[in-house]
Structures are given as structure tokens and as C-alpha cells.
Amino acid sequence: MNQTEIAxxxxxxxxxxxxxxxxxxxxxxxxxxxxxxxxxxxTNIPTVKANELRLDNLFELADGSVALVDYESxxxxxxxxxxxxxxxxxxxxxxxDKKDCPRIHMVVIYTGDIVRKQVSAEYDIGAVKMNLETSxxxxxxxxxxxxxxxxxxxxxxxxxxxxLMEFIILPLAYRTKEEKQEKVRETLDxx
Numbered sequence: 001m002n003q004t005e006i007a008x009x010x011x012x013x014x015x016x017x018x019x020x021x022x023x024x025x026x027x028x029x030x031x032x033x034x035x036x037x038x039x040x041x042x043t044n045i046p047t048v049k050a051n052e053l054r055l056d057n058l059f060e061l062a063d064g065s066v067a068l069v070d071y072e073s074x075x076x077x078x079x080x081x082x083x084x085x086x087x088x089x090x091x092x093x094x095x096x097d098k099k100d101c102p103r104i105h106m107v108v109i110y111t112g113d114i115v116r117k118q119v120s121a122e123y124d125i126g127a128v129k130m131n132l133e134t135s136x137x138x139x140x141x142x143x144x145x146x147x148x149x150x151x152x153x154x155x156x157x158x159x160x161x162x163x164l165m166e167f168i169i170l171p172l173a174y175r176t177k178e179e180k181q182e183k184v185r186e187t188l189d190x191x
Contacts, residue, residue: 091104
């Protein structure tokens with residue numbers, strides 16, 4: 001891979017990095033109004049199948065609920081079945097641990113490749129109705145965020161936790177691969 005190319009697994013790499021640093025933070029940078037993260041929980045969901053489900057992030061929130069977080073760079077309706085499996089797997093984990101299942105937030109964060117009008121946040125199949133809590137990085141004011149971050153970096157000012165998160169997700173807010181790569185190169189050149 002060329003040093004200036006964005007890794008194919010960029011959203012997974014970003015989600016794992018953010019997860020390691022999410023304790024005590026909120027999802028406000030994504031425009032979501034959820035309680036702050038209390039702790040990072042394991043993301044593997046053992047199944048009877050030969051493989052296990054692996055969600056991007058799982059967080060216990062301050063109000064006792066949990067947030068399953070998945071990052072997507074495209075929208076496919078069949079992903080909602082994947083999310084149902086995640087939710088069922090987490091509910092089953094609590095059942096096996098003989099604990100009440102808390103309220104579950106199914107959060108899907110879409111990279112800049114996706115805009116809101118492409119997505120339906122509801123999945124209603126009769127017996128089950130799921131409402132996703134969605135965030136669209138395409139809706140971030142990336143120019144303004146870029147400008148503010150660059151100004152602070154150029155002035156050698158410390159970035160807040162939220163600004164660090166913005167710095168990490170900023171390249172994912174752009175729509176095309178070329179724009180993403182350009183912003184990564186530009187931010188690496190900040191002095």
C-alpha cells in the first residue's frame with residue numbers, strides 16, 4: 001500500500017482507535033445526544049455458527065444503556081439484518097449471564113460517502129421494529145472543522161478531547177477517496 005493511501009479498513013481502524021479513547025466521552029461529535037460512555041465492552045458475539053459476529057464497538061453508557069456502534073461507508077438494506085443479529089447477540093449475552101438486558105442503542109455512523117436521503121433508519125418486519133440512531137459525517141461542516149483545527153495546531157495550542165476526535169474522523173467526512181486522501185496528506189503537513 002502506498003504511504004499516502006487510506007487503508008481499506010479505515011473505518012474499522014478509526015472505530016477501534018476511538019473505542020480505546022471513548023471512556024468518559026460522548027457521541028456529540030457525531031451529532032448524537034446519548035449519555036457519556038461509562039466503559040468499553042467486548043465486541044465479540046459468540047454464535048452457534050462456525051464464526052462469530054464482530055461489531056465495531058460496544059459501549060456501556062452512563063445511564064446503564066448500551067450503544068452498539070457500527071461504521072458504514074455504504075448503505076445496504078440487508079445490513080439491518082446484521083444489526084438485528086448484533087442486538088439479539090447482545091441480548092443473549094445478558095441472558096446467559098443471568099442479567100437483565102439494558103436498553104440498546106443501535107448506532108450507525110456513516111462516512112462522508114453516504115448522505116441522509118440514501119438511508120432509512122427504520123426496519124419494520126412486523127414482529128420486530130428497529131430504529132437506528134444514525135450519524136452522517138457528510139453533514140459535518142468539514143471546512144470549518146478543518147480550519148479551526150489547523151489554526152489551533154499552527155498556534156501550538158492543545159486540542160480538546162472533542163477536537164482530537166474531530167481530527168481523527170475528519171478525513172472520513174469527505175465524500176470521495178481522493179478528497180479523503182488529500183485531507184490526510186494536508187493534515188500530515190501541518191506544522
